[in-house]
Amino acid sequence: MHRRLVFEEPVSRAAIWSRRLAWFSLAVLALSLLLVRLREPSIEGLAPVAGAYVIVLAALALAFLAFIRIWQSGHRGVGMAAGAMLLSLIMLVPAGYVAVRLVTKPALSDVSTDIEDPPAFSRSQAALAARSGRVPSDIPSERRRLQRQAYPKVVPILLEVPADAAFNLARRAATGLGWQVLETTRPGGRSGAGRVEAVARGRILRFSEDITIRIRPRVDGSRIDIRSASRLGSHDLGANAARIMAFADEVELLMEAR
Known part of the structure; x- marks a missing residue:
């Protein structure tokens, strides 16, 4: 009796790292928001939040790259890349809201x-x-x-x-x-x-x-x-x-x- 060997396509490394980076950015964002709440409020104090969003954008870009690589090579990992993209977009919603308000509302304080x-x-x-x-x-x-x-x-x-x-x-x-x-x-x-x-x-x-x-x-x-x-x-x-x-x-x- 002969065994049939089944070869599966490897998982896209870009998809794996996009998911890891997305979850890491979520942890960094949550921690940075906690630090802002605990410290004396200041514009400079928002720097950790800005840094967290840089990581969010990196995760989103990596998810896009994963989709391209998967399309070209047929590798697995669509679910990972989709999850990373969805998580990144959810975290970007507050930043998008702020951007819209900056554009649509007058500069008053x-x-x-x-x-x-x-x-x-x-x-x-x-x-x-x-x-x-x-x-x-x-x-x-x-x-x-x-x-x-x-x-x-x-x-x-x-x-x-x-x-x-x-x-x-x-x-x-x-x-x-x-x-x-x-x-x-x-x-x-x-x-x-x-x-x-x-x-x-x-x-x-x-x-x-x-x-x-x-x-x-x-x-x-x-x-x-x-x-x-x-x-x-x-x-x-x-x-x-x-x-x-x-x-x-x-x-x-x-x-x-x-």
């Missing part, structure tokens, strides 16, 4: 519902300590007008309730959104305006954003203005506007629940 007279940030000892001594600087009104077209929903919140009630709603909305409330001042006094000073932190990278909310009385109720400013970089990717709109939605929900 400070957004306010009042572009003519933005709320001023507190310079109290508690507020300065929470912001590490930083006070967001005023920016020219012409730059603020960039937000009108990009964020038409970022407008003052007009309420048909007294300023004191609006102040309570603003404070509750800030707390409900998970912001750290630093200090509050009820409406009244010489200016008649109330204020809520807060800090918000991102969910993934935990970058801190400074927020100040101003409550002013009106003849027929009250007006709430909010300003949100990023601490790092000159482009917030639309985060500050999104935060302001989330605050407006929270105030509306609290008004409906009254």
